[in-house]
Amino acid sequence: MLEGEGLSKVLPGVNTFEDGVQIYRRFYMEEKERDNGVLAIDILKSSHQPYISVARIISVLGYNGVHNLLGLVHTAGTVSDSLPPPRSALLSALQQPYNRDVKGSTLTDGARALAKHFSRSSSKYWGSLDGSDSRKNKAAMDIITCLISSCCWLNLHVVPPHGVVFEIRDANGYGARWSGDGSKFIGFLEPYMKDGHLRRWRH
Known part of the structure; x- marks a missing residue:
């Protein structure tokens, strides 16, 4: 490469090979080379921007590869040609006002959804829900932040009557669900259980 490009193009400001070696030795001593079994060093200047390399990797991976990576x-209901919405969209949907047409109402969709769940778990998984709308909104945000950071199950799949949804669950089965694009928060989820609807998901 040095012969083809010329030393000045590969290492600007360096006039001789000896000067280049001295600069290199400041970062990587001969002893370290020997210890690591280095036999040769190849200096390569990238011919394109990093985003091009990333785009090529994603293109090769395809949807299934990206799904696995994420x-x-x-x-059975997974939508294989979709990608999960960004975290910012999920949090934004949670904070949408529940009563948009009621003046002075500050309760969010997340807090309203939490109100349906906090009494269902005997282990008090959802915590308590009391105080002002602001306090309830914060409780919902704290729970969803925890779920997002600890989830071990993510899926983009079809769930009637909602259609395509993005769903997350933690190791205990608790979770949350949004529309497939993340623009609408659908609600929190209890762990799967036999006859869950009949038992009103109380456990």
């Missing part, structure tokens, strides 16, 4: 599961 840790999404594949079930």
